[in-house]
Amino acid sequence: MSLDKLNQAINEKIKSFAKVQTVWAEAKEVNWEEKTMAAIGVSDELPYYDVLLGLENIQIKPKQGTICLIGLIENDETKPFLIWADEVESYELKVGETEFKMQDGFLLKKQNETLYKLMEDLLQAIQNMNFTHPQGPTTGLVNLAEFTAIAQRFQTFLKDD
Template sequence: MKEIIQKLASNGDEIYAKICEIISVDTENKTADLKPLDGSSEIFDAYLVTDDENGSLYLEPKTGSLVCVVFVTKEIAVVVSASELVKMRLKIEGVELNIDKDGFLLKKENETLKKLMGDFIQACRNMKFQTNSGVTIKLLTDPEFAALETRFNQFLK
């Protein structure tokens, strides 16, 4: 996609945009089929992301939502904004943020915020203290930590 944009700058093709309705989304290929609101021909395989391998912002629009699509050539269209989303993913080097109806995932390399918080809560629940009469064996606030863990698990993916 980067090469296409560079070629566009040198060949004089006109860039323009349209407002369209999402007909369908191909999540595997990260493309969408669109119906322009101006009554012109449908647009097939418009890109939803420009460079998914090296870091990107991927917005997956909801079918039936409105989008702004930009034509970088007469044949190549890219969706640049959407009125309703199903999913959003941001990748920057080894960091990834995913958001959908189930919550969000924050990941850095192989570590996730959910796993980190789960391990932290488990460590708190497993705390033991030395007293004058031995080691404590019961954490009196364990139900609070269990409730907190449940809330984190519902919030994070």
């Protein structure tokens, strides 16, 4: 037996003793309030319960029925967590006091302030502007309709909660 074949045989034997660290599974039931899901292994149909939908500051809400990659904390099948999902309904990220959520639009929030509210206030202040010139104050913006249309676009793009 050559040295290469011996090394290959030894490596394969060593790998056979290693526990599985990741599993492909199908999301069967998602509990977004508890940030957990139940899943079934794709290749072995083993059930996985209380799969964490994130660790600490990143949460992923997979669509029910989608294929997911699940990791096992310390290779323990009773401590599964979601790594990736093929189809996602929501992402949440929190760093310190800043939150970023994507779900049919997005929310960017720091403490009690949101990007949506800042843009809404800015556009409203612009729409309320009056200018004084030699003939007297203006009665309103000439392009008020444009600002109103922009405000409506922000309403569909940004979220406030």
